[in-house]
Amino acid sequence: MPSTYDFIIVGGGTAGCLLAHKLSRTASKPSILLLEAGSNPDGEYLRAPSHRYSALMLRPDLDHGYVSEPEAGLDGRQVAYARGKGLGGSSILNFGVFLYGSDEDYNRWAELAGGDEDWNWDAAKKAYHAMENYDFAGSAQYKHLADPSTSEHGTSGSLKIGLPPVLEVGVVPQMEALIEAGEKINLDPNSGDPIGISVFPFSYSKEGRTTSAIAHLLDAPGNLEVWTGAKVERLVFSGERVVGVVTEDGREASSTKEVILTAGTIDTPKLLLLNGIGPKPDLEALSIPVKKHLPGVGQNLSDHILSFMSVEVSGTTNERYSFESSPSLQATASDLWAKDNSGSFALHNSTLYGGFHKLPSLHSTPEFSALPGNLKEWLKRPTVPDYEFISNALLWPPGTQLTPGNSYMTFIAFLMNPQSRGSVTLRSNKASDKPVINLNFLTHPYDVVAFREAIRATWTKIIENPGIKPHVRKTLLGPESLSDEDVDKFARETAGTVWHANGTVRMGREEAGGCVDSAGKVYGIQGLRVADLSVCPVTTNNHTQSTAYFVGSVVGGKVVREWGLDG
């Protein structure tokens, strides 16, 4: 006999752990089973800010290891498409930036969700307030560059968010040089208005990285059971109702109320397709019995894209290369971190600064003019950015050897509001086969032009800045020139994912290709919801871990109300 629970949550990732936390702590104490394909990761080094970018390299076992198909817009390159595997999901591997989207993202989301105000900016603000435990201490050291208002952020949630207690060497003069050159400083990008340059808040505290599992599963109540190494392959149906799941290794569990999928933007549609929920012709072609013809499942894959650029700079600009190339400094840092979370492992890689910007010239291009009218109107709103840049990032390309005594500056251009759409489809009807991922990056004419302008503006703002230029010694990675042809070539050769995949089980009207309603319920099937980034009808203008938490929080709130879990 399979064990029976009120709710089964499939996927112990960013959204899934928050959802499990939320439901399990309601007054009625429903029984909940959380199933995670990966392990419960350990390894102290995974948490130090210094290792912010290296979890992927150090622990390939925590990555599902997906790779895209050859991409037409990227000269046939394939893109490694990491997805976290283990309790915490992609919050184990991510780079820790914690930014909300624009207020307009959430208001548009609410509109596309049929006017459901649970998704609008006011609701988002409340949701973030409730989940955050914001440490304001950091910014006290540099209030002219970051000054989040204490009343606008939560301090009693589970998710530790903050600003670096000390900024890394080089950051203050660079930010000041950009401000001097006319950049607007944004003292709190998590205010609904991301425009301007800011020190980026991160999902770190004095103890190091906060994953969703660390935030939400420590001291779990007795009514929450967690199975790791439990990859769900099959949904069990009773007529049109989902009543349970079966894992890869044959374990079964039944649900009396609902199964909620939080397996992420790649695996949630894969699971739906394998179980007969998706486009009928595709399912029939693979001999999968059709439970519900839903053409949108696996379609509409959306992601931000980025290109790294880097220059060698004089050794006085920052301390990055001298630290990274010194085994003895690293050893001391490792000891201090192990002893009391202090030293260079706490400081190194802790600071990212950057900004979200508008590109007025983009709005007069033919590619912009060709967009649908309501989208153009929305893109022109003052708090909707056209692109983002980040500086003080990791050495890129990794392993580059520099002139002894020198250091490096790496900065990144990001395309916001991408219009290219990809897909996640099945390779076969076997659950063990990886899905087919077509990103279709840079296949929409708007994206080509907007990304070109983003690269050009990022390069110019940083490299041509009179306070930064004198420190630059040579280009390590950048376009040959700033001509359209050279920038486009550079984009095709270097553009990659920001790992912000979303939209493959999109929320919206079924007649318009939507797969779930505004409560995350899968159309045509009872007892089945989705509560991860696959439901997004908007690619929010941020880095998307906060969006995943938001989805878990909103759908969780609806489940609590619909089932009266809080009495």
Ligand SMILES: Cc1cc2nc3c(=O)[nH]c(=O)nc-3n(C[C@H](O)[C@H](O)[C@H](O)COP(=O)(O)OP(=O)(O)OC[C@H]3O[C@@H](n4cnc5c(N)ncnc54)[C@H](O)[C@@H]3O)c2cc1C
């Ligand atoms: C390398 C990298 C860097 C990033 N950097 C940032 C950043 O700096 N800031 C930011 O805001 N965002 C960042 N992101 C994006 C952000 O982390 C993700 O958008 C977000 O975590 C996705 O949350 P999710 O809940 O939708 O999915 P996930 O967190 O990926 O969770 C899905 C979970 O489901 C599990 N699962 C999958 N299939 C099954 C199955 N069949 N059965 C059981 N379990 C299953 C997975 O193992 C995983 O644990 C980054 C992502 C990556 C990969």
